[in-house]
Amino acid sequence: MTAGDDDIRPELRVCPDGPMLVRGAGTVTTDDGVEHRVGRPVIALCRCGLSTRAPYCDGTHKAQRNR
Amino acid sequence: MTQEILLLPSPRGPLSRWCVEALTNAPDIAALSSAVDLVPPDVLSDDDAQLALWMLYEMHYLGFDDVDPAREWDPTLLSFRRELERRFERELRERTSSVVDDALTTPDVAQAIFDLCAQDQSPAVAAYARRTADRREMLELLMHRSVYQLKEADPQTWLIPRLRGRAKAALLQIQYDEYGCGRAEEVHQTLFANTLAACGLDPGYGAYVEDAPGTTLALSNAVSLLGLHRRLRGAAAGYYAAVEATSSMPSRKMSQGLTRLGFGPEATYFFDEHVEADSVHEQLAARELCGSLVQDRPDLHRDVLFGAAAYLLVEGLFATAVLDAWEAGATSLYRSGADGTDAPAVGRVTA
Numbered sequence: 420m421t422a423g424d425d426d427i428r429p430e431l432r433v434c435p436d437g438p439m440l441v442r443g444a445g446t447v448t449t450d451d452g453v454e455h456r457v458g459r460p461v462i463a464l465c466r467c468g469l470s471t472r473a474p475y476c477d478g479t480h481k482a483q484r485n486r
Numbered sequence: 487m488t489q490e491i492l493l494l495p496s497p498r499g500p501l502s503r504w505c506v507e508a509l510t511n512a513p514d515i516a517a518l519s520s521a522v523d524l525v526p527p528d529v530l531s532d533d534d535a536q537l538a539l540w541m542l543y544e545m546h547y548l549g550f551d552d553v554d555p556a557r558e559w560d561p562t563l564l565s566f567r568r569e570l571e572r573r574f575e576r577e578l579r580e581r582t583s584s585v586v587d588d589a590l591t592t593p594d595v596a597q598a599i600f601d602l603c604a605q606d607q608s609p610a611v612a613a614y615a616r617r618t619a620d621r622r623e624m625l626e627l628l629m630h631r632s633v634y635q636l637k638e639a640d641p642q643t644w645l646i647p648r649l650r651g652r653a654k655a656a657l658l659q660i661q662y663d664e665y666g667c668g669r670a671e672e673v674h675q676t677l678f679a680n681t682l683a684a685c686g687l688d689p690g691y692g693a694y695v696e697d698a699p700g701t702t703l704a705l706s707n708a709v710s711l712l713g714l715h716r717r718l719r720g721a722a723a724g725y726y727a728a729v730e731a732t733s734s735m736p737s738r739k740m741s742q743g744l745t746r747l748g749f750g751p752e753a754t755y756f757f758d759e760h761v762e763a764d765s766v767h768e769q770l771a772a773r774e775l776c777g778s779l780v781q782d783r784p785d786l787h788r789d790v791l792f793g794a795a796a797y798l799l800v801e802g803l804f805a806t807a808v809l810d811a812w813e814a815g816a817t818s819l820y821r822s823g824a825d826g827t828d829a830p831a832v833g834r835v836t837a
Contacts, residue, residue, distance in 0.1 A: 432532070432769075432773075434769050434773065435597075437767065437769060438765060440766065440769055440770070457703065458667065459663050459667060459763065459765050459766065460659055460662060460663065460667065461659055461663075461752065461770060462766060462767040463765045463769060464760075469740070472762055474654070474763060475762045475765065476734075476762075476765040477734055477735075477761045477762065477765055478734030478735045478764070478765050478768070479735070480736075481600075481604065485627070
């Protein structure tokens, strides 16, 4: 998975037990080659692999942690 | 967008009656002390007190078309509001003090907020909406939610000039997204209005205030209380973080419930959008807004946690009231007999 446009440098922040915040990404390309246009200034990318809205975080990691 | 008209609601007791009269005619300072005497010690779940407070706060938002805008700063009305707020804040603090004490032992404020939310034992209205709610109950739930959602993010905008540096920048990132990133059709308030319309409900601002019991109005009033007082800016930040941190999964459940009942994507879009948006916002709010604020201003640590706990308390009271009413086979709305589909009340809002 890659994030970003050629002309901008996204800023990343890894959240403990949570997603990776990406600031300034233009697109996100997933393993299947699909390019997702980013519509918000900051996105949260799933790191737990359980999101139903991959590549984006949907908060499911919390249900997993509480189990 | 069509012009919306908001009129004063029908009073439901002595406090809201005093407010309607004072907002309509010039408030009488001589009558203030006798009006203050009517305020009960506990206002958190009081239908009349919360409606009075909602009216007084609404003067700072869009206001009423039948009220002189100058009354926003009328000292008699502000004095009356202060009396209601004093009790409201005291009750919120008393009922959250022990969980706040516990949360203070977690050094990382963001983690403490996430833990508070995860440990909250209140009943969850979204889980019921997903699996069990019938059409009438779902529409009632949307009517309740409309009181706050149609001004979603506005109370937190008052925080902006009261913050500096990193906390301010973090808040603005959330707000920019809430207000549609510059696209009017994506403003979250508008998305909720679209959901109401798609479900056959009135999307007008304030349309269902008269249907809202005190516990519903308290959700709107608590965030107005915290947003309007600079002294409470820490609590406003913590409240926001707890709202965001308890939104993604419940939003998905709301969307699933609407789909189960046969509503289409126009109805679910607001909630689908919030699954993703609030997964971002909860991190920004807890880590960057609250985290930076407490780092810069350690004296606000307790208030940040108080705000988070206050949201969980008020949301829990709301959920309990709604689910208890449905359990008893009754309406959860303030007026008895409303069925959610044809509920126009005298003197309420028209679009």
